[in-house]
Amino acid sequence: MARIYLNLPCSTSNGKNAYSIWKWLFMGLVLLILLFVVVPFPSISKSLYSSHVNEISAELHYGIVIDCGSSGSRVYVYFWPSHSGNPKDLLRIQQLHDEKGEAVVKKVSPGISSFENNPDAASDHIKELLLFAAQYIPEEKHAETCLHVMATAGMRMLPESAQKAILEDLKRDVKKDFKFIAPDNHFEVITGKQEGVYAWVAINYVLDRFSHSALPLGHDTVSIVHNEKSKTVTHTRKRTVGIIDMGGGSVQIAFEVTDQDQIKNIPSPLISEINLGCQDSDLEHSYKIYVTTFLGYGANSARERYENMLIQETKSKSQRITEDGTIRDVCLPPGMSLSGKDALGHQHQFLGTGDFSACETALEPLMNLTEPCLKSPCSINGIHQPRIDMSSQFYGFSEFWYSTEDVFKMGGLYDYWTFQKKAKDFCSTPWNKLQGWYKDGNYPKADEHRFRFQCFKSAWMAQIFHRGFSFPTSFKHLVSAQLVNGKDVGWTLGALIYKTRFLPLRDIEHTNTQMATSWQRASRALDTQFLMAACVIVVLAAIFLYMKHLKWCPRTEDLKRVPSMTYFMTEQDQMEQGVKNEIAKGQSYTI
Numbered sequence: 001m002a003r004i005y006l007n008l009p010c011s012t013s014n015g016k017n018a019y020s021i022w023k024w025l026f027m028g029l030v031l032l033i034l035l036f037v038v039v040p041f042p043s044i045s046k047s048l049y050s051s052h053v054n055e056i057s058a059e060l061h062y063g064i065v066i067d068c069g070s071s072g073s074r075v076y077v078y079f080w081p082s083h084s085g086n087p088k089d090l091l092r093i094q095q096l097h098d099e100k101g102e103a104v105v106k107k108v109s110p111g112i113s114s115f116e117n118n119p120d121a122a123s124d125h126i127k128e129l130l131l132f133a134a135q136y137i138p139e140e141k142h143a144e145t146c147l148h149v150m151a152t153a154g155m156r157m158l159p160e161s162a163q164k165a166i167l168e169d170l171k172r173d174v175k176k177d178f179k180f181i182a183p184d185n186h187f188e189v190i191t192g193k194q195e196g197v198y199a200w201v202a203i204n205y206v207l208d209r210f211s212h213s214a215l216p217l218g219h220d221t222v223s224i225v226h227n228e229k230s231k232t233v234t235h236t237r238k239r240t241v242g243i244i245d246m247g248g249g250s251v252q253i254a255f256e257v258t259d260q261d262q263i264k265n266i267p268s269p270l271i272s273e274i275n276l277g278c279q280d281s282d283l284e285h286s287y288k289i290y291v292t293t294f295l296g297y298g299a300n301s302a303r304e305r306y307e308n309m310l311i312q313e314t315k316s317k318s319q320r321i322t323e324d325g326t327i328r329d330v331c332l333p334p335g336m337s338l339s340g341k342d343a344l345g346h347q348h349q350f351l352g353t354g355d356f357s358a359c360e361t362a363l364e365p366l367m368n369l370t371e372p373c374l375k376s377p378c379s380i381n382g383i384h385q386p387r388i389d390m391s392s393q394f395y396g397f398s399e400f401w402y403s404t405e406d407v408f409k410m411g412g413l414y415d416y417w418t419f420q421k422k423a424k425d426f427c428s429t430p431w432n433k434l435q436g437w438y439k440d441g442n443y444p445k446a447d448e449h450r451f452r453f454q455c456f457k458s459a460w461m462a463q464i465f466h467r468g469f470s471f472p473t474s475f476k477h478l479v480s481a482q483l484v485n486g487k488d489v490g491w492t493l494g495a496l497i498y499k500t501r502f503l504p505l506r507d508i509e510h511t512n513t514q515m516a517t518s519w520q521r522a523s524r525a526l527d528t529q530f531l532m533a534a535c536v537i538v539v540l541a542a543i544f545l546y547m548k549h550l551k552w553c554p555r556t557e558d559l560k561r562v563p564s565m566t567y568f569m570t571e572q573d574q575m576e577q578g579v580k581n582e583i584a585k586g587q588s589y590t591i
C-alpha cells in the first residue's frame, strides 16, 4: 500500500512546528469565538447607544411663554432635549438663543391690561410677539410646541369681566393665526403666589438645587423629614435659595421652610407644597414653600399710591405745598418737576427736593406695618412671615435688578450701606446735572422712566426689603440678578418647568418601550451568533479529535524523550523511505 507523504511539519526535524500549528489553530478558535460571541455585545450596545444619541439630538422640544406684565408683555422661547429616562431627573429646559448668542426675547409695551376698554385689539399686541418667536422654531415643530400666555399684576387689578374679555380675544385669534398647542387653559391670569413659586423654581433650577446627587450633610444641605402614613422618611438634599420678585404692580417673596414647627405655624394660604417630580409619590422633589404676594406693592404701583398719599397729605398739611400749589417730593432729585393725576383725574405738580433718608421714612406708611399681626412674626399688611434664617441665600429679581444695576451699576451681591450711599448721592444731585450726565450716555441701561424714578424706586426697594420683609441692614446674602450662569431666571422658566413636569413620564414610557424592542432585537441577534459560534466550536473540536486519532503529531514529551524518529518507523515505512532515497538518486519505481 502506498502512502502519500504529506509535507506536514511534524517530522523528527520540525517538532516545534507541530506546536505552532496547534497554536495557530487555538488562536483561530479564539478569534472565531471573539468574532461570533464577544464582538456582537459591543456592537449591540453601540447600536443602542447611537440610536439613543440620535434620538436626543433629533428630539428637541420647544415651548413659548408670554409674560403679560403690568408694564409690558414679553415672549420667551425655550427648548429641551428628550428626557434622560431617569425618573429622578427633571427636563433640561433652556432658553433659546439666536445665532449671535442673544436670548430670543421680545417685549412690547404697554401692558395688556391697558386694553381694558378695547379688548379686541389685545391679540394684535400678542401677535407681534408670536410672529417673532415662530421664526426661531422649526416649522415642523410648531404643531407640537406648547404656548402659555400668562398675565400678572396689571390684569389682576382689572375687574374679572375685563380680564375675561381680553383673554377671550387672545384665545380666539391666537388659535386662528398659529399652529402652536394653545388650549383655553393655556391663557390665564396667574395668581401672585403662582408667580412667586415659579420664580423660586426658576432660580433653584438654574442653580442646580434640585439635583439629588449623594451629598454629605453640611452647610449647603438640609435634611427633610416626611411623615408618610406610618413611616418617617428622611431625605438629605441641597438647600434651596429664596426669592423676592418686585415687578411694576406686585411683589412676591418665596422661600422653602423645612422646620416642622415653623411649617405648622404658617396659615395654609401662605404655604405652597410643590412637587416637581413626575409622579405624585416622588417625595424627593417635594418642597414646602412659604410664598406671599402684595398687589399694589410693585414699584410703579407704589409710586401711584405714594403720589396719592402726598396729595391727601397736602390737603391736611400745607407745609408740603409751595406757593404755586406744587407738592414737594423728597423722593425726586432736587429741581425735578413732575406732573401726575389723582384718582379723580385732577392734575398735580410735584417738585423734587431729593433726600433719600427722608424718602425712606416717607414710604413707611405705604407698607401698613401697623396692621394687627394675628400670627407673629408678620411682614407687610399684618401677613405672617416665618422667621428667616440669616444664613440663607436670597435672590432679588426685576426691580431689585434694575434698581441696583441700571443707574447705580451695582447689581449682584447687595450691601445696604454701599447701596444707601449711592442712592443718597443720586437723590441729592440736582436734576439738571443728572440730566446732563444722562444725555452724555453715562447710563446706557436706563430708559428715561427708570432714570426719573430711580431715587423713588431705590428707596422703595430698600424699604420693602428691610422694613417690609424685615431683613436686617447687615444681611449679606441677597443677590440681585437677571441672568444667573448666563441664563435668564425669570418666573416664566419656572412656569414652564412646572407645567412640563409630567412630560418625563411620557418620555420614560417611550424610552422603556424603545429599550424593550431594542433588547428583543439584540437578543434575537445574539441567538444567531451563539448558534454560529457553537457550530464553529463543534467543527474545530471534530478536526482536533480526528487529528489526534490519526496521531500525525506526537506529543512534546515524547519528542524530547526519543532521540530519533527512525525508531518509530515501521517496516513498511523503512521500505518506503528506501524507495524515496532511490528516487532521489534517479531510479524509477512504480508504486
Ligand SMILES: Nc1nc2c(ncn2[C@@H]2O[C@H](COP(=O)(O)OP(=O)(O)OP(=O)(O)O)[C@@H](O)[C@H]2O)c(=O)[nH]1
Binding pocket: 068, 069, 070, 071, 072, 111, 152, 153, 154, 246, 247, 248, 249, 250, 251, 298, 299, 300, 398, 399, 402, 406, 445, 446, 447, 449, 450
Ligand atoms: N431697564 C429695564 N427696565 C425694565 C425692563 N423691563 C421692565 N423694566 C422696568 O422694571 C419694572 C418692572 O417691570 P417687570 O419686571 O417687567 O414687571 P411687570 O411684569 O411689568 O410687573 P408685574 O405685572 O407686577 O409682574 C417696570 O417699571 C419696567 O419699566 C428692562 O428690560 N430693562
